[in-house]
Amino acid sequence: MSLTTTAVDALHEAAEADGDLTFDGLRLAVDDDGYRLETPASGWAGLDEAELRDALEAIPAYVTNWRYWRRSIGGEGTARQAFLRWCERAPIDGEATDRSGDGDPDERGSADREKTGATLAVPDRYEALRGGIDREWGQLSITARFVDSDGADRLPGERVYDLRHVDDADTDLADLDAYDDPRTAREIATYDEDGRYRPLKTAPTLVSGWAFTDLSGAELVEAIEFFYPATIANWHRERRGELDVDHWRGTAERQTGIYDVVDELPREAVEWMAEACCADSQCLRRREWQYDEDDDLDADGGDGRFPCREPCSLVVAAARKWAILESEAERTYELELTMSELNQLEALIDAVADGRIDEIREADVNDGANRYRARYLRAKRFDDEGSLRAREVDD
Amino acid sequence: MQALVIAAHGSHLNPDASDPTYAHADRVRETGAFDEVREAFWKEEPHFREVIRTLESDEVFVVPLFISEGYFTERVIPRELRLEKWDPDLWESDGTEASDATLEASDVDKTIHYCGPIGTHDAMTDVIVQRAESVTGDPGVGEGVGLAVVGHGTDRNENSAKAIEYHTERIRERGRFDEVRALFMDEEPEVDDVTDYFESEDVVVVPLFIADGYHTQEDIPEDVGLTEDYTTGWDVPAEVDGHRIWYAGAVGTEELTADVVLERTADAGADIGDAVDEIRARVRSATDGDGGSGRADTNAGAGD
Numbered sequence: 001m002s003l004t005t006t007a008v009d010a011l012h013e014a015a016e017a018d019g020d021l022t023f024d025g026l027r028l029a030v031d032d033d034g035y036r037l038e039t040p041a042s043g044w045a046g047l048d049e050a051e052l053r054d055a056l057e058a059i060p061a062y063v064t065n066w067r068y069w070r071r072s073i074g075g076e077g078t079a080r081q082a083f084l085r086w087c088e089r090a091p092i093d094g095e096a097t098d099r100s101g102d103g104d105p106d107e108r109g110s111a112d113r114e115k116t117g118a119t120l121a122v123p124d125r126y127e128a129l130r131g132g133i134d135r136e137w138g139q140l141s142i143t144a145r146f147v148d149s150d151g152a153d154r155l156p157g158e159r160v161y162d163l164r165h166v167d168d169a170d171t172d173l174a175d176l177d178a179y180d181d182p183r184t185a186r187e188i189a190t191y192d193e194d195g196r197y198r199p200l201k202t203a204p205t206l207v208s209g210w211a212f213t214d215l216s217g218a219e220l221v222e223a224i225e226f227f228y229p230a231t232i233a234n235w236h237r238e239r240r241g242e243l244d245v246d247h248w249r250g251t252a253e254r255q256t257g258i259y260d261v262v263d264e265l266p267r268e269a270v271e272w273m274a275e276a277c278c279a280d281s282q283c284l285r286r287r288e289w290q291y292d293e294d295d296d297l298d299a300d301g302g303d304g305r306f307p308c309r310e311p312c313s314l315v316v317a318a319a320r321k322w323a324i325l326e327s328e329a330e331r332t333y334e335l336e337l338t339m340s341e342l343n344q345l346e347a348l349i350d351a352v353a354d355g356r357i358d359e360i361r362e363a364d365v366n367d368g369a370n371r372y373r374a375r376y377l378r379a380k381r382f383d384d385e386g387s388l389r390a391r392e393v394d395d
Numbered sequence: 396m397q398a399l400v401i402a403a404h405g406s407h408l409n410p411d412a413s414d415p416t417y418a419h420a421d422r423v424r425e426t427g428a429f430d431e432v433r434e435a436f437w438k439e440e441p442h443f444r445e446v447i448r449t450l451e452s453d454e455v456f457v458v459p460l461f462i463s464e465g466y467f468t469e470r471v472i473p474r475e476l477r478l479e480k481w482d483p484d485l486w487e488s489d490g491t492e493a494s495d496a497t498l499e500a501s502d503v504d505k506t507i508h509y510c511g512p513i514g515t516h517d518a519m520t521d522v523i524v525q526r527a528e529s530v531t532g533d534p535g536v537g538e539g540v541g542l543a544v545v546g547h548g549t550d551r552n553e554n555s556a557k558a559i560e561y562h563t564e565r566i567r568e569r570g571r572f573d574e575v576r577a578l579f580m581d582e583e584p585e586v587d588d589v590t591d592y593f594e595s596e597d598v599v600v601v602p603l604f605i606a607d608g609y610h611t612q613e614d615i616p617e618d619v620g621l622t623e624d625y626t627t628g629w630d631v632p633a634e635v636d637g638h639r640i641w642y643a644g645a646v647g648t649e650e651l652t653a654d655v656v657l658e659r660t661a662d663a664g665a666d667i668g669d670a671v672d673e674i675r676a677r678v679r680s681a682t683d684g685d686g687g688s689g690r691a692d693t694n695a696g697a698g699d
Binding site: 079225232244254317 | 409446
């Protein structure tokens, strides 16, 4: 990779303005003896301007890396910048660099590295960016890589980003529908593969079969904002220890109008609600909100990459229904069922709750939630009005 | 840097409810007047609660994509945006005069210019007239034609009717249409009897709603008598009791609505350059060109 003079010029100019410039392992200082230039692997001192230019030409990765982050991306301290640095495993906000990371392609994206959050120093990162660095964000697979060719609008070291469904990570691009306008993400995210509306953007039902390629950093962030709104902002806040969590009590008490009733939902029902709605199988966010500040829910919050800082509008809307239903008194009913029919009722509820209906084979009459079994039970146990023949027992 | 947030209701059940919000946001994006443009919703994502934190701009202009001042604009949106020191009195409005108020949001370090809803802005009058032009395909529509501005109307919110009556009066004063009437779904005078209120043979019916849904695509067409069954669609114009009724759904889907959004931000101090002229020119060329859509999309489902 050849260095353009513009990158050297810009770096030189920035050092002159700042006096001392430090970025991603690169240090360029101006003192009485001239320029001092350092990287983790090399160092020069007492350079005049011509010597500085020669030295910079010898460390092109550090120079173009500085240019990309400081000039193309910018936005120091922003969620956008932090996210794009996370995409290529660059250290964020002064986090330590993992110098042992060798960028082995086989290791990229492996669970261990994900867990340790290992970051890469500039030379390793540059090596990895040539092949592409993959990251997962919910059901999205992001690849950060260098542009295929340098040109007038393609500066050396410039990154681009590819975005696709994690299920398509190994699919040939030619087999996917290609897009370049981030706004298309809104349409892709609207319906699931059965054509049903997805009111919850973080439901694990994103359709596959599409790809955005060659996105700029700003375009990648815009697309993700449409797929998973506000996830980058809250992830960034969490990393900085600034995530503001609004727990159930506060959220419920704030509601007015038809939602005024949700604060009447009993505590144990909030537990059931979290178990029903906030599991990984239903939502990719990790629930961080609890019943109250000092009162944690027992229900597991999930393992999602991005935090959920407050009950969402779907949960609040469902809570209204449950608050109304839970205000009903319990009664005792008597109905005739065989043991197997009782078991079948359980199987039916499970199948609906787990969204398993479509998987039950037509002729699998061993499954209690099989449609013929359900129709048989209805024919046998329902009365002419279509109700279960149950008799309320007097106290 | 300055950002625009368009705050709308959205729906958990109907994916079309947010279409106008996205469409107007895109039109504003294309003018380049704002560094950032973001949609936000009560029932969709990003929620009002989270939207401001997704912005990098220090100055944020929030425009509610609602018809009337009332519960959502005065209580829900300011509360969910965490607008400190919000008080409806800051708008000094009797129901149709809200302009803007400048506040801080407690979870972000930004200045929020909270604007009145689009439905009560003077520029919305032009959108209603533009709607009449679009639906009839006649840029000069007016002479010999009656215009019915239709609102929901409700006993629970007196401001709901005020917005409708406000624009009705403004259009009437212009003298362009032979007759102009405000009609309602849930209060008198009712849209069911639309032909009783007009002598003109041609009547353009413009519902002052933000998005198409249950009311504009099911209720009103049946109430007005355009069709017995909304699922079978209706003609535009349709013959009803000796009148020709021109109808094309929610005014909020009209392209010129993006202009009202921009006007709201300009009133609140946003620097929008000539973005308003840009949008008006585009709408004008579209209307002069193909004569407008002339027919409603009847596929939109119900909101919740």
